[in-house]
Amino acid sequence: MDILNWIISLLFYALLFFLIKQQKNKIVNLLQKTLIVILCIHINAIGSVILYEPVMDLFQISTNGFMNLNGLITFSIIWMILSIVILVISYYTKNRLGTLYNTIKRTQFVFFILPIFLLLLFLFAVSLK
Numbered sequence: 001m002d003i004l005n006w007i008i009s010l011l012f013y014a015l016l017f018f019l020i021k022q023q024k025n026k027i028v029n030l031l032q033k034t035l036i037v038i039l040c041i042h043i044n045a046i047g048s049v050i051l052y053e054p055v056m057d058l059f060q061i062s063t064n065g066f067m068n069l070n071g072l073i074t075f076s077i078i079w080m081i082l083s084i085v086i087l088v089i090s091y092y093t094k095n096r097l098g099t100l101y102n103t104i105k106r107t108q109f110v111f112f113i114l115p116i117f118l119l120l121l122f123l124f125a126v127s128l129k
Contacts, residue, residue: 010042076115
């Protein structure tokens with residue numbers, strides 16, 4: 001049910017983006033960039049949630065035990081791989097994306113770096129025990 005809500009909101013934001021895309025204005029340009037960031041968040045989140053269980057089963061990753069970070073690390077790796085895939089796809093479609101390519105590139109690069117910092121933070125917290 002939760003993934004269905006994410007998909008519905010993804011469709012809503014995509015529709016809103018395509019309705020706004022036809023207008024030219026500075027405020028509309030900022031709104032377009034904001035909607036692109038929101039769409040990137042939704043695409044990464046939906047893809048990570050959908051791929052989480054199959055990857056856990058495929059590699060037989062166990063999350064049993066106290067302070068086991070296997071699930072968090074697996075989710076972070078899936079998130080980073082999805083952001084790399086979106087970066088590659090956006091590079092090959094950069095002509096179609098036009099001015100929005102830079103926004104997507106920066107957003108996905110931040111999404112690639114962010115899990116690394118969060119994992120370092122969690123590993124530091126676990127080491128303090």
